[in-house]
Amino acid sequence: MPEIIDYLLVVVVGLFLPIHGYIKTGELYEKLAKDQSILAGFYYQTILTLWLIAGAVIALWLWSGRPVMDIGLVYSPTTAQLTAWGVVVAISLGLFWQAYKAGSSSDAAQSIMRQLEDETGVDAVMPKTPQQYRLFQMVSLTAGVTEEIIYRGYLIWFFTAYMSVPAAAAASLLVFVAGHLYQRSLKALLQVAGLGLVLTLVYVLSGSIFPAILLHAVIDLSSNATIWRARHAAA
Numbered sequence: 023m024p025e026i027i028d029y030l031l032v033v034v035v036g037l038f039l040p041i042h043g044y045i046k047t048g049e050l051y052e053k054l055a056k057d058q059s060i061l062a063g064f065y066y067q068t069i070l071t072l073w074l075i076a077g078a079v080i081a082l083w084l085w086s087g088r089p090v091m092d093i094g095l096v097y098s099p100t101t102a103q104l105t106a107w108g109v110v111v112a113i114s115l116g117l118f119w120q121a122y123k124a125g126s127s128s129d130a131a132q133s134i135m136r137q138l139e140d141e142t143g144v145d146a147v148m149p150k151t152p153q154q155y156r157l158f159q160m161v162s163l164t165a166g167v168t169e170e171i172i173y174r175g176y177l178i179w180f181f182t183a184y185m186s187v188p189a190a191a192a193a194s195l196l197v198f199v200a201g202h203l204y205q206r207s208l209k210a211l212l213q214v215a216g217l218g219l220v221l222t223l224v225y226v227l228s229g230s231i232f233p234a235i236l237l238h239a240v241i242d243l244s245s246n247a248t249i250w251r252a253r254h255a256a257a
C-alpha cells in the first residue's frame with residue numbers, strides 16, 4: 023500500500039507540476055519573444071526536474087524494498103512482451119520515415135509548419151539552432167525514460183491501490199495530460215492524450231515499462247526531427 027511519501031509525490035506530480043509548468047511557461051513565452059537564448063536553460067531545467075522526480079521514485083522503491091516488477095521494471099520473453107516490442111519497432115520505423123519525408127518534400131514541410139502555427143505553445147519551445155536541437159534530443163530521451171517510470175509505472179501502481187487497473191490507467195493518463203497543459207493548445211493536448219493512451223496500452227498489456235520507454239523516446243525524437251527538418255525545408 024502507498025505510504026505518506028507516496029501521497030506527497032503524487033501531489034507534486036499531479037498538482038504542483040502542472041500548475042507550476044503552466045505558469046512558468048507562460049512567463050517563458052514572453053521572454054522568448056525577446057531572447058531565444060534562454061531556451062537552453064529551459065531544456066536543462068526540464069531534464070533536471072524529470073530526473074529528480076524519477077530518481078525519487080526509484081530511491082523510494084529501493085528503500086521500501088518493493089518489487090521492481092510492480093512498476094514495470096521487468097523483462098521476460100513472454101508472448102505479450104514480444105508482441106509489444108514488435109509493435110513498438112514497427113511504429114518507430116514509421117515515425118522516423120515520417121521525419122525523413124518532412125525534410126525531403128517542400129510541400130510536406132510547409133504543411134507541417136502551417137499546422138505548427140496553430141500550436142504556438144508547442145512551437146515556442148521547439149529548437150531553433152543546432153545547439154538547441156542537440157540539447158532537445160537529450161530532453162526527448164530523458165522524457166522517454168523518466169515520464170514512463172513516473173506516469174505509467176508509478177502512478178498506475180499508486181492508483182491500483184484504490185481502483186481497478188483500467189481505472190488506474192485512465193487516472194494516470196489524465197495526470198499525464200495535465201502535465202502537458204503548458205502547451206496551451208487543445209489540439210496538442212488531444213495528441214498528448216492519444217499518444218499517452220497508446221503508451222499506457224503498451225505498458226499495461228505487456229507488463230513491462232521498457233517497450234513504452236522506447237516508444238516514448240522515439241515519438242519525442244522523431245517529432246523533434248520532423249519539425250526541425252520541416253522548418254529548414256520550408257525556409
